Amino acid sequence: GYVYSKGSCRDTIYNLTEVFQTPSVSLGADTVICVDQPVQLSVNPAYTSTWNTGQSGPSITVNRTGTIIVTSVDGNCSDKDTINIKALVTPTLTSRARDTTLCGGSYLKFDLKVDNGSVLWNDGNTDRDRVVTSTGFYKVVLANKCGSVADSFNLTVEETACVIFFPNAFTPNGDLLNDTWQPFGKY
Numbered sequence: 001g002y003v004y005s006k007g008s009c010r011d012t013i014y015n016l017t018e019v020f021q022t023p024s025v026s027l028g029a030d031t032v033i034c035v036d037q038p039v040q041l042s043v044n045p046a047y048t049s050t051w052n053t054g055q056s057g058p059s060i061t062v063n064r065t066g067t068i069i070v071t072s073v074d075g076n077c078s079d080k081d082t083i084n085i086k087a088l089v090t091p092t093l094t095s096r097a098r099d100t101t102l103c104g105g106s107y108l109k110f111d112l113k114v115d116n117g118s119v120l121w122n123d124g125n126t127d128r129d130r131v132v133t134s135t136g137f138y139k140v141v142l143a144n145k146c147g148s149v150a151d152s153f154n155l156t157v158e159e160t161a162c163v164i165f166f167p168n169a170f171t172p173n174g175d176l177l178n179d180t181w182q183p184f185g186k187y
Helices: none
Strands: 002-006 009-013 031-034 039-042 048-051 059-062 066-074 077-088 100-103 108-111 117-121 129-132 136-144 147-158
Touching: 059 066
Parallel strands: 031 077, 100 147
Antiparallel strands: 002 009, 039 059, 048 066, 066 077, 108 129, 117 136, 136 147
């Protein structure tokens, strides 16, 4: 209130001013979640809040990758916060390995995919892209915060197994010696 004076006339005027506390909104740091373990984002329920997902209210549940924005209002004052969420799935192997025999000079090539995780081979190798050329037992584990998957196989590389002989003649005379033309070898 204040006093207003003009000459000998004096008047007192009162005016009510309401002060709102500026909302304080914090969704926390950007985070990584598992698709099958959603996260609940919450703000103070005293505020009127709207989310860029089209929802309103003090909380929402998120189970997918995206940028989430909330705007909270108290009277004429507002605050906004943003969080980036990356949703992961448990690693998978697109095809299962099986015991294999290769000819010398051949190889197996792997291009393993694991989002925000690691690859570990039984020999300590951590390469996602790997070419295997030697005989041995191989096991690989793909892991991230949502789980892991493993597979193994035996690889035999035979340097001479794939040598194939193609004869340049045959004698189809019924004597059971070179009667037919065919390649020879292990193939």
